[in-house]
Amino acid sequence: MSISRSSPYASALSPEFAISGFLAQRPTHGYDLYQRLTDELGQVWYISLSQVYNILKRLEDQGLILGETETQDKLPARRLFHLTEAGQQRFETWLRTPTGCSVRAIRVEFTTRLYFALAREHSLAHSLIDAQAAAIRSGLARLETSLDELPAGQRFNRLGLALRIGQLTSILDWLGACWPDLGLSE
Amino acid sequence: MSISRSSPYASALSPEFAISGFLAQRPTHGYDLYQRLTDELGQVWYISLSQVYNILKRLEDQGLILGETETQDKLPARRLFHLTEAGQQRFETWLRTPTGCSVRAIRVEFTTRLYFALAREHSLAHSLIDAQAAAIRSGLARLETSLDELPAGQRFNRLGLALRIGQLTSILDWLGACWPDLGLSE
DNA sequence: CAAGATATACTCACTGAGTGAGTATATCTC
DNA sequence: GAGATATACTCACTCAGTGAGTATATCTTG
Structure with a gap:
């Protein structure tokens, strides 16, 4: 209860x-x-x-x-x-x-949020996209620092980090494209 | 039991x-x-x-x-x-x-498989990478077909698909780079 | 050298994710 | 008129994942 x-x-x-x-x-x-x-x-x-x-x-x-x-x-x-x-x-x-910086969280949670924001007000959606992009950029910066700090011997963990960085970068590209894709460009 | x-x-x-x-x-x-x-x-x-x-x-x-x-x-x-x-x-x-084509599955499951394959035999790891790349390429082709078939009105689902396609593409790039990254090129 | 942090090693009880089979009626289709 | 499909939900289950708790030994530090 x-x-x-x-x-x-x-x-x-x-x-x-x-x-x-x-x-x-x-x-x-x-x-x-x-x-x-x-x-x-x-x-x-x-x-x-x-x-x-x-x-x-x-x-x-x-x-x-x-x-x-x-x-x-x-x-x-x-x-x-x-x-x-x-x-x-x-x-x-x-x-x-705004959503945290895990790939899965962004893929499903942010997308859902965007859906409901769009249904509500375009301006809300717009600010969400901007905020999310900023969050990802700062997350990316952190990951890149971690990668620099991981000793070269930790090959496998470096590989895992590189994958996450690639995923986030590709999400960032998608975020940049999604406003025009929705046919709402400015 | x-x-x-x-x-x-x-x-x-x-x-x-x-x-x-x-x-x-x-x-x-x-x-x-x-x-x-x-x-x-x-x-x-x-x-x-x-x-x-x-x-x-x-x-x-x-x-x-x-x-x-x-x-x-x-x-x-x-x-x-x-x-x-x-x-x-x-x-x-x-x-x-080889792992299926969901982003999460590849990110965690394939990576884990690769880790143990590397510990076992490099040739096994090599063939895993090739097989996984092939699986992703065919998954990508399917997703691209779906995207073509989704009516333009389904803006939101199109966006979701585009995101997945971007994610898979970035994984494919990573796969291409991971062999040399492991310092095992050739 | 004693107090407290850290390491070793595991247990328990819990909430939540996710599946699959089952129930029962109404309408549509051939 | 038979069978598929749509409407609407229930139940019992396995597995994911957390957080607090237990108990002893060793390391650290003032």
Whole structure:
């Protein structure tokens, strides 16, 4: 019911904020959320129907969403979920906070954030892109320093670092291109 | 004890094969495995000590490894693990099977495989790199086809695909450079 | 030389990720 | 009229990953 201990996870590695985002647009039920996730964010999240229900259950237990059963004439009953005050606030905060510098986090979390920012206001999306690019540039600088400091003998760790640097650089390029790609250039 | 149902996971997204790999080199205990993971593969896997023990427990339950308690004079007792026949075979198979085409899988799984291949025989590592590059090239071709087929209206999914394509391309570059980087050119 | 940090070695209980099978009805298709 | 597909959700499970706790031995430092 309530959470005495806050979640141990960064927890943005699951589509829970995507679900919150859809619910922020309008209340809806699990089945529909699943469809929207696969239709609109299918290239970002690969998720199963039951996973959607798992997340809904957790969010409800944590008091971030609330569901009410709605019976229908012919079709199965369904539970309409909406964000609570707490859930709304959590989502708004998330929407404006830039992602950390892990490749996976950017690939899925930032992309999701961008999606909802675009649906909200283009200017928000624009500032998110800029902030994210800045975060990556500083992350890259740190990684490059680590690489310089890693002794040449640590061949394997150097290789791993080089891979991460390449990945981040390619994300940076993508960020630069994504504004025009969305057909919104200035 | 035994597993009636085989694991539902691709399961190479956890460091279990890294652990198996160290055990294939010589039997050892959890604490040492943790240290080797962080020292030698620290840029690939970021793992906690208890997670190592979790994995050891699972592998033992699945009959892939076997532990024997060894008491020491002054220091705490420890459990020396070694691969069973099944575990040995599983590792050898894994070591020779190229990774799928997900960015994360390549970043962590392939890199781990390369590490153990290098420790074994350079020629094995060489053929792994070639096979992996080929797998990525064909994955890239598929993604590019999908991108062509995605209607222009699906802006967001197109963007997601473009990101993945960029990531894979950068991995491909890295693969091309990694042989010389290891100081083993030719 | 005693107090405290660090190293050795592992256990336990927990939350959350993710899967797959199952349930039940309604509508669409051939 | 039979069978596939769509709507809508439940349940039980395995595995990922964290954080706190236990207990002893050795190293460090004032």
